[in-house]
Amino acid sequence: MHPLPLRPPAMLAQAAASLDILSHGRFELALGTGGYRDAIASMGAPRLTPGQAVDALEEGIAIIRAAWDTDAPGGIRHLGEHYRVEGAPRGPRPAHDMGIWLGAYQPRMLRMTGRLADGWLPSLPRYRSFAELGAGNAVIDEAAAEAGRSPAGIRRLLNLDREREPGQLAELALEHGVSGFILMARDVRAIERFAAETAPAVRELVAAGRSPAAAGSPATLERDSASLERDPASMERGPASSERDPAFEAQAASERAPASAGRSQMPAEPGKTPTSARAGGAPLAAVPTPDDGVRLSSVRIWDESTRPAGPSPDPNRRYTPREQAAGRHLIDVHDHLRAELARLRDLAGQVAAGTLDAGAARDHISTMTMRQNNWTLGAYCESYCRLVTMHHSAEDAMVFPHLRRVEPGLAPVLDRLREEHQAIHKVLERVDRALVAFVTDPSGLDELRAAVDLLTDTLLSHLSYEEHELVEPLARHGL
Structure with a gap:
């Protein structure tokens, strides 16, 4: 100034x-x-x-x-x-x-x-x-x-x-x-x-x-759509x-990065159906991502068979476009985490195979969403761990308490999701430890890849479970 x-x-x-x-x-x-x-x-x-x-x-x-x-x-x-x-x-x-x-x-x-x-x-x-x-x-x-x-x-x-x-x-x-x-x-x-x-x-x-x-x-909505068409890097x-x-x-x-504005809708009172839902709508189109069952690591940090399920939704329920968006947003955020995880895995594989040198790796990472001043595999892994932790913290602090209030029957599911957040945090700490070993000694790449494999198994399984249980309630109750 x-x-x-x-x-x-x-x-x-x-x-x-x-x-x-x-x-x-x-x-x-x-x-x-x-x-x-x-x-x-x-x-x-x-x-x-x-x-x-x-x-x-x-x-x-x-x-x-x-x-x-x-x-x-x-x-x-x-x-x-x-x-x-x-x-x-x-x-x-x-x-x-x-x-x-x-x-x-x-x-x-x-x-x-x-x-x-x-x-x-x-x-x-x-x-x-x-x-x-x-x-x-x-x-x-x-x-x-x-x-x-x-x-x-x-x-x-x-x-x-x-x-x-x-x-x-x-x-x-x-x-x-x-x-x-x-x-x-x-x-x-x-x-x-x-x-x-x-x-x-x-x-x-x-x-x-x-x-x-x-x-x-x-x-x-019309104004928001217009703003989305702008160059996201524009000032x-x-x-x-x-x-x-x-x-x-x-x-x-x-x-x-692009974002904009609006107003948060008021949640429905527990046990009540929003008026907008009774006015018409369509079946739920936000489809949770299924778990393909593929596991890369022999380590298991939880028993998936003990996961509780929430109340069964009304099969005749219809949802307005406004209601559909909350669940769709959760899936979009999870898809971003999945895509970034895939990039992290691919980069680690190329470095391990010797097909990607340091300069090319820096160019590759510079195009990713999560970027750091230090363009290294280690900096990217660390940044991704922060992103996952931030997302889970936001859910624990805002989304879960709201759903617990408006639908008490979801409490066992929310408790389990919170427990899995804590377990994933420990997996992220293992990635951090492997990261330190890799930065100081290139032979530590195998341990880093094993840690990333475990992160892949736990995170993808967790995201699918969360979507399966929360997409429909979010449609009914909003954020």
């Missing part, structure tokens, strides 16, 4: 465009009025009142945009109260359509953001509640509409002063329109944890929130609550 009074706008425009060119289109310009007036004045910049600083910022934005508009004839000409530019040359043009972000908090600055800026970048410590953040969004949206702009053309990011729970960040994305999060941290471990654990957890929660089961009206996403996609940034490390 650059205080504009410290540099003439035309000079700042040239510097920002040069950085964008050098970084191949990765630079964005965030501006502020310069709230620390004494410090700014001590460096020789003019001392402005808050009102004057806002006026000067508006002039500065006009000059910066004129400097970047190299197609316009002649030089830059601006004769304002705070800045005078007479014929300064335009350019250079930024490498991409670079945005101007404002760190606004007061009503006048918020309205300027809606009228002139490309994005809003406040900091959570400055707001005492999430509701205040939502109120700021409303001011920006109103000002944008009055200026003939689409509010969806203004992205909303949020600086985080510390690590936050995934549920809090998901609420900010779903309920208050935040499209990205930036963790302000000096601790490298916090940054890595934010990228490897918090970001995937928030994506999963937000994806569930935007699913048809939680989206609400047909108009909302040009707007603020409409149904279209914003959470991005995650932590200092120099960043990770972006």
Whole structure:
């Protein structure tokens, strides 16, 4: 966030465009009025009142945009109260359509953001509640509409002063329109944890929130479908609550992925059938993935024959599209885990066979969903273990308690699933131990492969059992 009074706008425009060119289109310009007036004045910049600083910022934005508009004839000409530019040359043009972000908090600055800026970048410590953040969004949206702009053309990011729970960040994305999060941290471990654990957890929660089961009206579904067609790596996403996609940034490390917003449906009361189910529907189309019975390891960590079954569903029950989506989402999440597990196994096999060298392995892993700065087999295994643990923790903390309340007959199944989560965690610890051995001694690859085989047996069996028991109840009761 650059205080504009410290540099003439035309000079700042040239510097920002040069950085964008050098970084191949990765630079964005965030501006502020310069709230620390004494410090700014001590460096020789003019001392402005808050009102004057806002006026000067508006002039500065006009000059910066004129400097970047190299197609316009002649030089830059601006004769304002705070800045005078007479014929300064335009350019250079930024490498991409670079945005101007404002760190606004007061009503006048918020309205300027809606009228002139490309994005809003406040900091959570400055707001005492999430509701205040939502109120700021409303001011920006109103000002944008009055200026003939689409509010969806203004992205909303949020600086985080510390690590936050995934549920809090998901609420900010779903309920208050935040499209990205930036963790302000000096601790490298916090940054890595934010990228490897918090970001995937928030994506999963937000994806569930935007699913048809939680989206609400047909108009909302239409907006959500449109946002899904966008490039998932794009940073040009707007603020409409149904279209914003959470991005995650932590200092120099960043990770972006598509997601959006919606509302969670209210669960049905125990023993009651939702009204929507009685209005019509179709048979359950979300089909659980069957267990093929193939086992790669001779080790067995549980007796599958002792698994309890939940209450038998009503064979005549019909489900609306909204109801079908909750079970479908569970299967989609599990399919992602299955696909990543298959990639992990394939990579380990190629390295063991000597058909994949280190450089090729790095290129292969760099295309995977779960990525780390250290492009090694070991880093990927570790990242995958975190993903599984995060998914199970989310189920234990949110999904299972809800189902236990609305359908007490599922309690034995939920107890068993929780026990299996704990058992799988121990298998993941074995993968970690084998990983350490492999990193320090390449001969430890056999032990790593044996551990991955056991993980494959237990995880695939568990996922199939969970889907078989929970897909239908999730359709009836929602998330």
